[in-house]
Amino acid sequence: MSAVAGLRAGAPVRPLPGGRVFNFSAGPAALPLEVLEQLQHDLVDLHGSGIGILEHSHRGPVFDELLAQSHAAFLRVAGVGPEWAGLFIPGGATLQFGMLPMNFLPEGGHADYADTGLWATKAIADAKVVGKVNVTFDGKACRFDRTPREDEASPSRGAAYHHWCSNNTVDGTKWTVAPRAAEGAWLARDASSDIFAEPLDVRGHGFVYAAAQKNLGPSGMTMVLIRRDLLDRGCRKLPSMLRYDEYEKGESRPNTPNTFGIHVVGLVCRWIERQGGVQAMQRLAAERCGLILKAIDESGGFWRAHAERWCQSPINVLFRGPGEAIDAAFVAEAAAQGMDGLAGHRSTGGIRASMYNAMPVAGAKALADFMRDFARRRG
Ligand SMILES: Cc1ncc(COP(=O)(O)O)c(C=O)c1O
Structure with a gap:
């Protein structure tokens, strides 16, 4: 089993204070805590x-x-x-x-x-x-x-x-x-x-x-x-x-x-x-996605986005580092910081951050900060 496949099978995830984690899963995905x-x-x-x-x-x-x-x-x-x-x-x-x-x-x-x-x-x-x-x-x-x-x-x-x-x-x-x-x-x-x-x-x-x-x-x-x-x-x-x-x-x-x-x-x-309806959802999605894209752009080529920028989904952001082992290490380390579900789909590999309506902007910010930190240490 590759390192990434192993992680998909279940990386240890350390919960954030309050017991929840930032769930970047593509689906089933995070739901609003209020609703739960x-x-x-x-x-x-x-x-x-x-x-x-x-x-x-x-x-x-x-x-x-x-x-x-x-x-x-x-x-x-x-x-x-x-x-x-x-x-x-x-x-x-x-x-x-x-x-x-x-x-x-x-x-x-x-x-x-x-x-x-x-x-x-x-x-x-x-x-x-x-x-x-x-x-x-x-x-x-x-x-x-x-x-x-x-x-x-x-x-x-x-x-x-x-x-x-x-x-x-x-x-x-x-x-x-x-x-x-x-x-x-x-x-x-x-x-x-x-x-x-x-x-x-x-x-x-x-x-x-x-x-x-x-x-x-x-x-x-x-x-x-x-x-x-x-x-x-x-x-x-x-x-x-x-x-x-x-x-x-x-x-x-x-x-x-x-x-x-x-x-x-x-x-x-x-x-x-x-929350202000679908217009508010759209603004929040752009904000979350912008944070991740900025971390990719400022990484000096360490992170590469999969999608051409003009058609980048604001919801699912797929990116890779320099090699499968690095991606796997990132997914594991992120899980230990309370960020789960970041392994890419089994058909593509890489890293995928899925940020649906219930993902707080704080989750995207935590991920972007961690991407910067990781690229500095491994770059
Ligand atoms: C765009 C899209 N269409 C269809 C599906 C399939 O959904 P389901 O597993 O509910 O059949 C998915 C699942 O992730 C999806 O992302």
Whole structure:
């Protein structure tokens, strides 16, 4: 096992005062402490009912109210109008890689997909199981170190939709301008790692989805925004759990839903609102990312960023030192200083700092200071 793989298996992490650490994990990721503390209480007694959130019937009045509030909070933070439906769907974002084409990739037709990183590649692979895919941008040639420039990922005539992944979690790149869809078609966005980290722009879109475990809540569930006119256009020859209209009709509970996850997402959305909304989240993300990039730039070449700067993700910052052993030592030493989850994805190696909405600026500052200190000692 390489040194980095060994660390991924579990480096000793020294907690900060108070018992928590700065968690730079790509997901599941840090959640707001305030929300976790509220959940501690709600596990035992939800809204004074004497029953905990895990124990409440998903058809009872207490959960009815909670479900309505979580839906409403999600749609408020999304800032979308009544022409959009917000759905809580089990199964993670990967289920959407298949469910989207099963519903909207017509037999004999095709869909456009931009390949900008590991998750986009996986979405393409699953769509190909269902039907024909046209790849509008192939980022493998540039090792996924950049996203397409404006109009580089051109849509093809007759495509049912154009799928893109706005923030590439593994390679730390983001699109600076959304792609276009073919005439009469719509965009489908995987926003798993940047949902609510900036204002959501749904222009040109029919579909936006995001796994919850980065900015919203627990793993195993996905938030879907779907334009209401598409609800009637999904394939009808599918089992109920694969049909968006069934989720909409049943208010996200065609079966027993993830009641706990729905509660967490509602609490996190209200936390975002209390912090000043998605605009405040965007300012904080820029501040955190700026601190890390400055430490890279001031290291005299010791640290190198993976992404081209113009499309650097403000959320996932991937960088390397001079060699795998140095990266591994950095990850281990950072863990001993109370900074966890910094090893890069198993497909890329290197170091990755994932800083979602709940990461305090103090965490980015601690990491930047430690990067400087480490580069001085090892440079
Ligand atoms: C951009 C993106 N899309 C999709 C996924 C897959 O999510 P899940 O594991 O919930 O299926 C991830 C997971 O990290 C991701 O970062």
